[in-house]
Amino acid sequence: MDWLTALGFGxxxxxxxxLQGAIMTLLVSGxxxxxxxxxxxxxxxxxxxxxxxAGAIGEGYAALFRGLPELLVVYFVYFGSxxxxxxxxxxxxxxGFVGVPAFAAGALAVGVISGSYQAEVFRGAFLAVAxxxxxxxxxxxxxxxxxxxxxxxxxxLRYAIxxxxxxxxxxxxDSSLISVTGLTELMRxxxxxxxxxxxxxxxxxAGGALYLLLTAFSDRIFEFAERRATRGMRREAT
Amino acid sequence: MMSLDFIxxxxxxxxxxxxxxxxxxALSVLIGAFIGGGVAWMRVSGVKPLEWLARAYVFVFRGTPxxxxxxxxxxxxxxxxxxxxxxxWPFLRDAFNCATLSCALCTAAYQSEIFRGALAGVxxxxxxxxxxxxxxxxxLFRRVIFPIALRQALPAYSTEVISMVKxxxxxxxxxxxxxxxxxxxxxxxxxxxxxxxxIAGGIYFVVNYLIARVFIFLEQWLSPHLRSRSA
Amino acid sequence: MIRRSVLGAALTCSLLVLAGAxxxxxxxxVVIGMEGAYDPYNLTDPSxxxxxxxxxxxxxxxxxxxxxxxxxxxxxDGMIPGLEAGKFDVIMDGMSxxxxxxxxxxxxVPYADVAAALATAKSSxxxxxxxAGKLVNFDKDKAGGAATLKALRDALKGKTIGVxxxxxxxxxxxxxLKDVATVKEYKTTDERDLxxxxxxxxxxxxxxxxxxxxxxxxxxxxxxxxxxxxxGGDFGIGVxxxxxxxxxxxxxxxxxxxxxxxxxxxxxxxSLKWFKIDTTP
Numbered sequence: 001m002d003w004l005t006a007l008g009f010g011x012x013x014x015x016x017x018x019l020q021g022a023i024m025t026l027l028v029s030g031x032x033x034x035x036x037x038x039x040x041x042x043x044x045x046x047x048x049x050x051x052x053x054a055g056a057i058g059e060g061y062a063a064l065f066r067g068l069p070e071l072l073v074v075y076f077v078y079f080g081s082x083x084x085x086x087x088x089x090x091x092x093x094x095x096g097f098v099g100v101p102a103f104a105a106g107a108l109a110v111g112v113i114s115g116s117y118q119a120e121v122f123r124g125a126f127l128a129v130a131x132x133x134x135x136x137x138x139x140x141x142x143x144x145x146x147x148x149x150x151x152x153x154x155x156x157l158r159y160a161i162x163x164x165x166x167x168x169x170x171x172x173x174d175s176s177l178i179s180v181t182g183l184t185e186l187m188r189x190x191x192x193x194x195x196x197x198x199x200x201x202x203x204x205x206a207g208g209a210l211y212l213l214l215t216a217f218s219d220r221i222f223e224f225a226e227r228r229a230t231r232g233m234r235r236e237a238t
Numbered sequence: 239m240m241s242l243d244f245i246x247x248x249x250x251x252x253x254x255x256x257x258x259x260x261x262x263x264a265l266s267v268l269i270g271a272f273i274g275g276g277v278a279w280m281r282v283s284g285v286k287p288l289e290w291l292a293r294a295y296v297f298v299f300r301g302t303p304x305x306x307x308x309x310x311x312x313x314x315x316x317x318x319x320x321x322x323x324x325x326x327w328p329f330l331r332d333a334f335n336c337a338t339l340s341c342a343l344c345t346a347a348y349q350s351e352i353f354r355g356a357l358a359g360v361x362x363x364x365x366x367x368x369x370x371x372x373x374x375x376x377x378l379f380r381r382v383i384f385p386i387a388l389r390q391a392l393p394a395y396s397t398e399v400i401s402m403v404k405x406x407x408x409x410x411x412x413x414x415x416x417x418x419x420x421x422x423x424x425x426x427x428x429x430x431x432x433x434x435x436x437i438a439g440g441i442y443f444v445v446n447y448l449i450a451r452v453f454i455f456l457e458q459w460l461s462p463h464l465r466s467r468s469a
Numbered sequence: 470m471i472r473r474s475v476l477g478a479a480l481t482c483s484l485l486v487l488a489g490a491x492x493x494x495x496x497x498x499v500v501i502g503m504e505g506a507y508d509p510y511n512l513t514d515p516s517x518x519x520x521x522x523x524x525x526x527x528x529x530x531x532x533x534x535x536x537x538x539x540x541x542x543x544x545x546d547g548m549i550p551g552l553e554a555g556k557f558d559v560i561m562d563g564m565s566x567x568x569x570x571x572x573x574x575x576x577x578v579p580y581a582d583v584a585a586a587l588a589t590a591k592s593s594x595x596x597x598x599x600x601a602g603k604l605v606n607f608d609k610d611k612a613g614g615a616a617t618l619k620a621l622r623d624a625l626k627g628k629t630i631g632v633x634x635x636x637x638x639x640x641x642x643x644x645x646l647k648d649v650a651t652v653k654e655y656k657t658t659d660e661r662d663l664x665x666x667x668x669x670x671x672x673x674x675x676x677x678x679x680x681x682x683x684x685x686x687x688x689x690x691x692x693x694x695x696x697x698x699x700x701g702g703d704f705g706i707g708v709x710x711x712x713x714x715x716x717x718x719x720x721x722x723x724x725x726x727x728x729x730x731x732x733x734x735x736x737x738x739x740s741l742k743w744f745k746i747d748t749t750p
Contacts (some may be wrong), residue, residue, distance in 0.1 A: 064443075072438075078547075180547035196506075207303075208307075214301075427635055428572070
């Protein structure tokens, strides 16, 4: 089977399967990043709030999920939540195994991991906001919500974008671990194809090329966001 | 399964594999820092061809999974007779060299972006003031830019360093057996589902926690003026 | 506020249901987990369907048992947790029956047993090893086995041999060859074969069907099998289905069906189709 047939869209070609895998990767990573942003900002806020209990919990969450290998987190999130769901289902009389939908479990796992890193990014970005601006806002009598909306959020986002860009790439790669939930994303699709055709080189390269495409696409978006967010800011430092 | 013997035996095997994990990690982070610094410098140099090269490098090495990079460096390169005959072959023949090289190239891309972001976060006002005082470029870098950028880079940098510890779990692709891979191997041989993974998880957690602590200490040491900050 | 009596009734009902669920299962449907990435035992075709030796055997055996079998894809890492959690009831994934594994799960009788063989470059001194093609059974022929092992160890001294991780070949190499040769373990056979071709390893030890498939390709024309074929001992008694220990009744059903499938030659038919040789244990 030559290269064109193997990667193409004909009957024995793996083209469609790889593309489907790529789309799945995109979706799971996106959902994961969103969940991570929610969790991450919560944890960053907890750490910065000065309330010791909140800070400790945030610290604990971040330490736990940064320190554990991602594969283990995916396992525990998937099988743990499935066990909980099955237990609840048994109480209601449903027999057998009730699994959490693979997509939800995968996105949740990616999100939980991403959140622990995003907390650091948000925290660092917040600390980069000029202290003077916060003082001035308070001096002028801005309420907390207004201050957040007009001063903190825009600037935090501005400083966080390079870090978030990094973490999006990380989320894309982390999504390659969720195949344990049964979801076929890009890496798994490449491996299935490689095994079926005994052409590992072709499929690693094809899979890599597709990841590159996903990256190129997202890079564009992040660059655009960075440029817009830093409008009017002088960035020269060298 | 939960017998103390099994747990102890597994723990000893995993600790032995820790050496593989840590040596690949340490070398690749160090080498990656140098390469990453170089790439970041190219990126902000103002010389268009260098900038473009740096951007391409970051694009390729951040955009593809490390697994693919490992595969190409170890299996891909060796499939070309011209490489096998070249002066690089004694180096590339060895799995450890290939794994470390590949991981270094990968982390360099991420590290260069961190450096770039940190440099961009230096307040331009301070740079202007320094130049107005007549500081030379080198003094400016040493006394203003570097300290500030270093401080800003630390959170993201600690993230990357810890990521690399876990990324070393992929090197089993090229026949190196690190902690995670040995744990999975024990699993496959004995079919004991969770115990090897829990022990491995514990080991990774402790290592990563220690690294994180070091970085927190560094952060606090370098930014006394930010310590009383709150929202 | 839910009234106490209603709560009590609800609790009792759920307890009864749980009790009912705990009694012996009436097997109408059986869910089988396969990787779909272990050619030719099971592989995935571009449309996502799992095909191969094991799906054929599974369908045949299930028909004999008059149960409906569902095959679902699961990657290896999630296979055992999935079995234990109840996501599926059987694992069929070219799993060798070993004593170590029997501590955790039950196995059916073996439905295939492929002898192990060695391959190397035609130009290598290893290619001249005596006893080429002869089948040596370590269980049945202790003396012959010992002699073969000694010859193998002498030939491999200082050389590098490649095996796939977590296979009986890896166990054999680890037990008997590690002190004289360098043993390199690979996650997949494709990768190991790449290293054989690039010269990083001198020899490979694997299922003879796997080697036949590899050597049949164009880019392997400089390589060939060498030495004896090996079975028994560390190589085990073959490949079997994995089931939970609690489901002994299901295991018994499968055993009956498998034996029947051997008796009328069905499994041999599938074996010839996928392995090109007869793998009856």
